[in-house]
Amino acid sequence: MAAAAPPPPPAPAPEPAMGPPESAPIGHPLFTRIRLATPADVPFIQKLIHQLAVFERLAHQCEATEAALSRTLFNSPPFQSFTVFLLELSHSPLPPISSPSFTPHDRVVNSDLPITDPEKDPFISDPINEIIVAGFVLFFPNYSTFLAKPGFYVEDLYVRECYRKKGFGRMLLSAVAKQAVKMGYGRVEWVVLDWNVSAIKFYEQMGAQVLHDWRICRLTGEALQAYDHVNI
Amino acid sequence: MAAAAPPPPPAPAPEPAMGPPESAPIGHPLFTRIRLATPTDVPFIHKLIRQMAVFERLTDLFEATEASLSSTLFNSPPFQSFTIFVLELSYNPLRPIYSPSFTPHERVVNFDLPITDPEKNAFISDPVNEIVVAGFVLFFPNYSTFLAKPGFYVEDLFVRECYRRKGFGKMLLSAVAKQAVKMGYGRVEWVVLDWNVNAIKFYEQMGAKILQEWRICRLTGEALQAYDHVNI
Numbered sequence: 001m002a003a004a005a006p007p008p009p010p011a012p013a014p015e016p017a018m019g020p021p022e023s024a025p026i027g028h029p030l031f032t033r034i035r036l037a038t039p040a041d042v043p044f045i046q047k048l049i050h051q052l053a054v055f056e057r058l059a060h061q062c063e064a065t066e067a068a069l070s071r072t073l074f075n076s077p078p079f080q081s082f083t084v085f086l087l088e089l090s091h092s093p094l095p096p097i098s099s100p101s102f103t104p105h106d107r108v109v110n111s112d113l114p115i116t117d118p119e120k121d122p123f124i125s126d127p128i129n130e131i132i133v134a135g136f137v138l139f140f141p142n143y144s145t146f147l148a149k150p151g152f153y154v155e156d157l158y159v160r161e162c163y164r165k166k167g168f169g170r171m172l173l174s175a176v177a178k179q180a181v182k183m184g185y186g187r188v189e190w191v192v193l194d195w196n197v198s199a200i201k202f203y204e205q206m207g208a209q210v211l212h213d214w215r216i217c218r219l220t221g222e223a224l225q226a227y228d229h230v231n232i
Numbered sequence: 233m234a235a236a237a238p239p240p241p242p243a244p245a246p247e248p249a250m251g252p253p254e255s256a257p258i259g260h261p262l263f264t265r266i267r268l269a270t271p272t273d274v275p276f277i278h279k280l281i282r283q284m285a286v287f288e289r290l291t292d293l294f295e296a297t298e299a300s301l302s303s304t305l306f307n308s309p310p311f312q313s314f315t316i317f318v319l320e321l322s323y324n325p326l327r328p329i330y331s332p333s334f335t336p337h338e339r340v341v342n343f344d345l346p347i348t349d350p351e352k353n354a355f356i357s358d359p360v361n362e363i364v365v366a367g368f369v370l371f372f373p374n375y376s377t378f379l380a381k382p383g384f385y386v387e388d389l390f391v392r393e394c395y396r397r398k399g400f401g402k403m404l405l406s407a408v409a410k411q412a413v414k415m416g417y418g419r420v421e422w423v424v425l426d427w428n429v430n431a432i433k434f435y436e437q438m439g440a441k442i443l444q445e446w447r448i449c450r451l452t453g454e455a456l457q458a459y460d461h462v463n464i
Contacts, residue, residue, distance in 0.1 A: 034464060049377045068380030081312070082375040082382075105464035140375055143314045143389050144283045148296035148304055150314075151452075153385075156377050177451055177459035187452040194445050207455030213425050215432075216318050216443040219409055220383075222417040223439030227409035232266065232337035 018160050027110045031094045032168070034175045035104040037084035038134065042069050044123055044133040045084060052158040056193065078102055079183065080141065085175055086137040087159065087168055088125055095129060105175055109166065117162050135159035137172040144186050151187035173206060191216065260346045263326045264400070266407045269316035269368065274302050276355055276365040277316060284390040288425065311415065317407055319367040319391065319400055327361060337407055343400065349394050356453035359365055367391035368417040369404040376418050384412045395434065405438060418419060423448065 008046035016210055037045060046066045070124065078101040088094075091114075101157075117123075122135045135158055142153040152177055159168045180188050192199050192210065200210060235389050250297075269277060278298050285294040305314055310333045320326075323346075326338065349355075355365040367390055374385040386408055391400045412420050424442070432442060 022383065041384040049380075053378060057379065064377055064380035069377075072375070072380055074380060076312075076398075078280060080308075081373065107464065109401055138375065138377060141313065142374075142385065143304070143370065143372055143387055145296060145301075145370055146248070146285060146290065146293045148300035150304060153374065155375055171464050174459055174462055175464050177456060178462060181457055186456075187450055187457060189448060189450045191446040192449055194447055200447075203449045207458065208449045208451040211448040213427070214423040214448050215426055216421060216446045217424055217435045217440045218419055218421050218443055219438065219440040223441075224409055224418075224420060225413055226439065227406055228413040230406055230410060232339065232403050232407050232410060 015172050027112050028091070028114045030091065030109045030111060030115070030193055031055065031106070032088055032089040032109055032134075032171070033089065033094050033104050033106045034085050034171060035099060036102045037073075037086045039070055039074050041084070041086055041125065041133070042066050042073070044086070044125060045069055045073075045136060045138075048133070048136050048158050048160070049156065051114055051160065052156060055158070060096075068128060079179065082140045082155075085139075085172060086125075086133055087163075087172055088131050088133050089163075090126075090129060090131045094131065102179075105171070107171070111166070112214065115162055117160075119162075121161070123160070133177055134163040135168055135172060137176055139188075141177050141185075142189065147186040149184070149186035151185045151189060152176055154188060154190035156192070157202045169202065177206075233293050241304065259342045259344050260323070260365075262321050262323065262341045262343060262347070263338070264319065264321040264341055264366075264403070265326050265336050265338045266317050266319050266403060267329060268304075268310055268331060268334045269318045271302055271306050272320055273316070273357065273365070274298050274305070276318070276357060277305075278394070279354055280365070280368050280390050281388065283392065284388060287390070311411065314370065314372045314387075317369045317371075317404060318357075318365055319395075319404055320363050321360060321395075322358075322363045324361055332433060334411075338402070339403070342396075347394055351392070351394075355392070366395040367404060368399055369408055371408050371420075373417075374419075374421065379418040381416070381418035383417045383421060384408055386420060386422035389422070401434065401436065409438075427459060 043066055046064055049064045050062055053059045073084065075081065095208055097104065107165045117132065120132055125131050125133050137154060138156040139152045139154045143150055157169060157173055177188050192203060275298055278296060278301055282294060283294055285291045287462045305316065307313065329336065349364065352364050357363050357365050369386060370388040371384045371386045375382055386405065389401060389405055409420050424435060
């Protein structure tokens with residue numbers, strides 16, 4: 001999972017103008033939303049996954065195609081299996097969307113300067129309203145036998161480079177944590193590369209603990225395929 | 233996850249007696265089976281999890297009750313969510329069971345000496361046929377975005393102490409691996425405590441790789457509950 005840097009402290013809520021109505025504008029508002037992904041978002045998800053692989057120096061391991069994602073990601077109701085939240089944003093107010101399973105989180109973020117997004121074009125989810133996809137989080141239920149409760153495991157968290165250091169990674173991960181609490185779940189877990197000190201700081205600021213004693217074991221490729229012929 | 237020690241090399245298949253029919257008996261055959269757990273197995277699962285918490289020196293984290301296990305573990309079809317394989321065994325041949333979702337793995341294992349099981353009475357799943365529960369594995373689907381395929385995550389693997397070092401842990405983990413291949417899944421993953429050198433050897437012998445760079449992050453307890461009130 002990638003997180004480029006810890007977010008800055010949250011931006012203060014916009015204050016009403018103190019002088020007459022013609023006084024200074026309040027910077028460049030960015031209208032942001034975290035919503036459930038749909039099959040129509042697969043092209044964006046696929047590009048984001050590849051960018052994440054490059055960031056993690058694991059591009060050679062990334063085989064995800066749009067077809068494979070479409071086939072595997074939308075077979076169950078949200079939160080019961082693999083689930084994706086997308087972060088999208090626009091310089092115009094966002095039109096409401098219908099989303100019965102999950103109320104999107106909408107937030108207006110103010111920046112002093114407009115954000116330059118050199119790779120905006122492949123990430124335009126709504127050309128009419130100029131809405132762009134900026135990041136995603138993919139998670140699914142796991143289980144803690146000690147708690148005898150489900151939790152969420154966050155497989156991927158990624159924000160496109162020009163949108164980093166603005167609190168968006170924190171918003172995406174917080175959305176998962178909030179959903180976990182809402183559902184009475186016991187834990188939210190993920191992994192971090194031990195050299196990613198920025199990410200570790202960010203996660204600790206979020207209230208997570210890094211469990212230093214555990215190591216991941218993985219059985220895959222030919223070593224896994226060999227079990228097809230094993231007599232148990 | 234607990235694994236006490238690497239298994240010995242597999243026992244050779246029983247050979248037909250070389251002499252006249254009255255020649256030496258073939259030791260003490262143990263009839264073993266790996267099958268899907270059902271709700272009636274919850275009392276055994278609960279005891280096994282508690283034993284595992286003791287083994288992992290994590291009893292302060294143990295909160296599971298039979299009720300909480302029953303209410304969280306059997307809400308979906310096998311393999312689509314949290315799934316348990318139980319290892320049971322008997323000195324009598326095992327009668328066939330009805331199991332449409334999964335064909336049990338059965339194996340006869342021969343030992344020179346009978347196994348003394350001092351806590352057998354707490355684990356008798358079938359008093360009439362004298363079948364005893366000896367271990368379990370709990371696993372659920374996870375997702376690899378790089379492969380765009382599901383996999384299995386093994387949350388728990390445990391064999392009761394008197395039945396260790398006989399290949400049963402390998403059988404349980406192999407059963408999960410075989411199911412993963414059968415379903416076209418890409419990976420089987422789990423974690424190991426970095427001091428558990430026996431388990432690490434065992435897992436490497438199974439063909440797994442230890443991913444040294446990744447660390448688990450966990451958000452839980454009050455730190456997780458705080459997200460209930462956070463404005464995303």
